[in-house]
Amino acid sequence: MIRRALLTMVGAVLALGALLPPPPARAERLIVSVSNHRVTVTPNYSGEELVLFGSVEKDASTPATRNTYDLVVTVSGPRANMVTRRKERKFGIWINTDYRQFLEVPTYLALFANRPFDAIASPDVARRQQLGLNNVLLTQRVGPDYADVVPNDAFRRAFVRLRSEHGLYREDTSAVTFLTPTLFRTGIPLPGEVPIGTYGVEIKLFSDGALVTKTDTAFEIVKVGFEQFVATTARQNGLAYGLITACMALMTGWIASIVFRKD
Amino acid sequence: MQLYLPIADIPVNVFLILAMGAAVGFVSGMFGIGGGFLMTPLLIFIGIAPAVAVASVASHIAASSFSGALSYWRRRAIDPALALVLLSGGTIGTMLGVWTFTLLRSLGQLDLMIALSYVVLLTTVGGLMFWEGLRALLRVRRGVAVPLRRSGSHGWIHGLPLKMRFKRSKIYLSVIPVVVVGIIIGFIGAVMGVGGGFILVPIMIYLLRVPTATVIGTSMVLTLVTMLFATLLHAATNHLVDAVLALILMVGGVTGAQFGARAGQKIRGEHLRLLLGLLVLAVGIRFAIELVLRPDDLFTIRETGGAG
Numbered sequence: 001m002i003r004r005a006l007l008t009m010v011g012a013v014l015a016l017g018a019l020l021p022p023p024p025a026r027a028e029r030l031i032v033s034v035s036n037h038r039v040t041v042t043p044n045y046s047g048e049e050l051v052l053f054g055s056v057e058k059d060a061s062t063p064a065t066r067n068t069y070d071l072v073v074t075v076s077g078p079r080a081n082m083v084t085r086r087k088e089r090k091f092g093i094w095i096n097t098d099y100r101q102f103l104e105v106p107t108y109l110a111l112f113a114n115r116p117f118d119a120i121a122s123p124d125v126a127r128r129q130q131l132g133l134n135n136v137l138l139t140q141r142v143g144p145d146y147a148d149v150v151p152n153d154a155f156r157r158a159f160v161r162l163r164s165e166h167g168l169y170r171e172d173t174s175a176v177t178f179l180t181p182t183l184f185r186t187g188i189p190l191p192g193e194v195p196i197g198t199y200g201v202e203i204k205l206f207s208d209g210a211l212v213t214k215t216d217t218a219f220e221i222v223k224v225g226f227e228q229f230v231a232t233t234a235r236q237n238g239l240a241y242g243l244i245t246a247c248m249a250l251m252t253g254w255i256a257s258i259v260f261r262k263d
Numbered sequence: 264m265q266l267y268l269p270i271a272d273i274p275v276n277v278f279l280i281l282a283m284g285a286a287v288g289f290v291s292g293m294f295g296i297g298g299g300f301l302m303t304p305l306l307i308f309i310g311i312a313p314a315v316a317v318a319s320v321a322s323h324i325a326a327s328s329f330s331g332a333l334s335y336w337r338r339r340a341i342d343p344a345l346a347l348v349l350l351s352g353g354t355i356g357t358m359l360g361v362w363t364f365t366l367l368r369s370l371g372q373l374d375l376m377i378a379l380s381y382v383v384l385l386t387t388v389g390g391l392m393f394w395e396g397l398r399a400l401l402r403v404r405r406g407v408a409v410p411l412r413r414s415g416s417h418g419w420i421h422g423l424p425l426k427m428r429f430k431r432s433k434i435y436l437s438v439i440p441v442v443v444v445g446i447i448i449g450f451i452g453a454v455m456g457v458g459g460g461f462i463l464v465p466i467m468i469y470l471l472r473v474p475t476a477t478v479i480g481t482s483m484v485l486t487l488v489t490m491l492f493a494t495l496l497h498a499a500t501n502h503l504v505d506a507v508l509a510l511i512l513m514v515g516g517v518t519g520a521q522f523g524a525r526a527g528q529k530i531r532g533e534h535l536r537l538l539l540g541l542l543v544l545a546v547g548i549r550f551a552i553e554l555v556l557r558p559d560d561l562f563t564i565r566e567t568g569g570a571g
Contacts, residue, residue: 046265046274087561093554095375096563158562192267192274223269230269234502242498245506246491249322249513253329256517260330 027062030215031055032203039190039221047192050219053185056205070113070120070206071176072131073186077108077168077221078197084159100155101141107195108168109136112175112186121209129204129211133160133171167191196221270505271315277511279309284515288327291516292523293530294539295331295479297324297458297486300385300546302512303377311508313374317364317455318497319505319512324458325490326513327520328483334524335480342431342477346484348438352445353489359446360453361496367454368501374563378550380455385547388462392540395465399533432477440471448485453493458486461543 032054039048056069081103085096113120117132130136134151138159142149149156163169168191176186188201199221204214223231234241265274283305291298299320306316335341367373423437444466448459463482467473473481498504527535 041267044265045267083565085563085565087558087563089557094556094558094561095554096372155562158560159564162560162562162564192265193272196272227267227269230506234270234498234504234506238499238502239495241502241506242495242504245322245498245504245509246325246494248506248510249326249491249494250329252510252513252517253326253331254333256326256330256521257333260518260521 027059027066028205028213029057029059030203030205030213031057032201032215032217034188034201034217034219037219039219040224041196041221041227042224045192047194048190050188050190051185052188052201052203052217053183054203055184056182058182066207067181068207069178069181069212070115071178071184072117072120072129072204072206073110073112073176073188074130074136074202074204075108075110075112075188075199076106076202077195077199078106079104080107080195081105082159084155084162086155086158100159102159103139103141103146105138107197108190108199109133109163110169110188111136111171112188113173114176114178114184116173120206121211125209125211131204133164133169166193168194190221194221196223266507266511268311268505268508270503271311271319271508273310275309275311275508280508280511281515283309284323284512285519288516288519289523289526290519290542291327291460292331292520292525293527294461294523294535294542295483295527296460296464296539297328297490298516299324299452299457299459300381300455300461300543302516303455303457304381304546304550306508311505313377314364314368314501315503315505315508317377318494318501318503319509320457321452321490321493321497322504322506322509323512323516325487325494326509327516328458328460328487328490330517330520331524332480332483332487335483338480339431340477340480341484342429342473342481344427345429345432345441345473345477346481348427348441349445349448349481349485350488352442352447353449353485354445354492356446356449356451357453357489357492357496358449360450361493361500363450364454364497365500377455378554380451381550382547382554384451384455384462385543386551387547388465389540389542389544389547392465392536393544394540396533396537396540400537403533429473432473432481434471434473436471444471445485449489449492452486452489453496458490460486461539 032052035051039050052073081101082105083099083101085099087094088097090097111132117126121129121131126132127135137148138156139146139148140155160169167189176184178184197220198218200216200218202214202216205212264277266277267274283302287298287302287305290301302320302323303316306320307313332341364373367376423439425438426435427438428435444463448463451457451462452459460482463485464478467478467482468475494504
């Protein structure tokens, strides 16, 4: 009975909503594309920058008064489990003691916006929409519990800082530029040590502090040719790979002893 | 010139790695050691994961010790029987080492263990070598001729059973200590990513009383085989050997070793031992300082296997 009543209520609200001015979530459409959907890691790969561009398509139901938009782009790489360890002084030497496990966290994470996150949305919305590195969900395992902790938790802060130092986590609130009020672009810098795998890109459009619409796209980073061959052989035929490496070592040593054989 | 390493998954400068290989090769050729104890820390220093560094250096040492062993073989400075007995222990030690390596990696204490064993081993061995070299040098200064091989003083090692005659070295020795030494060297080599030559040579000279003529050549054979075996095992169990990295190191290493060997022949034995002792000691102390001083960053991140 109660459930029936609830459903009716929801239905009524929805019906009401249809009569009211059009809901903002349907009024705009985002069309985006990245400059390269397949980044290939070749022997001379040392990082790359992709470009994401797109436009905001308005339709008839878009309120005429709405002219300014804010855009937040989240790029997240393949997920992995990671451990952050803290060193402490024990018996006079610094050793790893305490640690936290980060579960299924992105190996690469980049957040780009056209202006500071606190100017785009209220702290509440920012938290819900995971705007900014401080608001992104990074699940930790603390004992038996799985939870994200407060942004100023020592382990979380250290984790984000260390990833940022390698260019693997980044936040740039001036990276997105609007070329026209509806046409935008942003660069996605990928450092040399970028993890291999599929990258998701989520684009969220905000207006007046509220989420208007969102869309997503993806690109992948793959090893090709020789790199790919070496990496797969090493993983799948470890023994054969080891044998080849060993023979290579013997060959190199032998050639050297021939080349440098004096007198 | 940047090159992307397929297993280490980072781009490196080829010339930097070549130069490192050549520099370490020079030192290893000069002292007749593998040079792993220098190479592994250097690789870790430029950002290669310790586990990949340890595994890849094994094949690099195999290459440089093979070229060394070949030239010693031509000069008949290798004792095949002694090498064979050492090897029987070395193989067991290597297997134990690779197994321990895998275990420590899963416990998250591999880096600490590598650092600790470097400190303990290098400071001890380096200190002893330095002290011995210094004393030898002083004796030479004073003009007192003390033979390296005190033929009368047979230690407890020479009272052990299962004695065997090693013809080329002209020694009569129990196989037990030889096998044990092999096991220890194989174990240390696989866990620390070192050939173990810098420990093996002094042990063979002072403990087993092997004549200096066959020491370096024979120890190179042991290094060669244990490192080849370690390469195989690391590749098969941990998939951590970076062949591209190893090849660059080898090319640099064998080249540097040739020049190092020539330089080494110009230096007197006592000086050489003193220098090597200092070098080993310095690396050990550097590791010790790192453990004792408050690190720049208390936190470290390690990937523990992805799921996506």
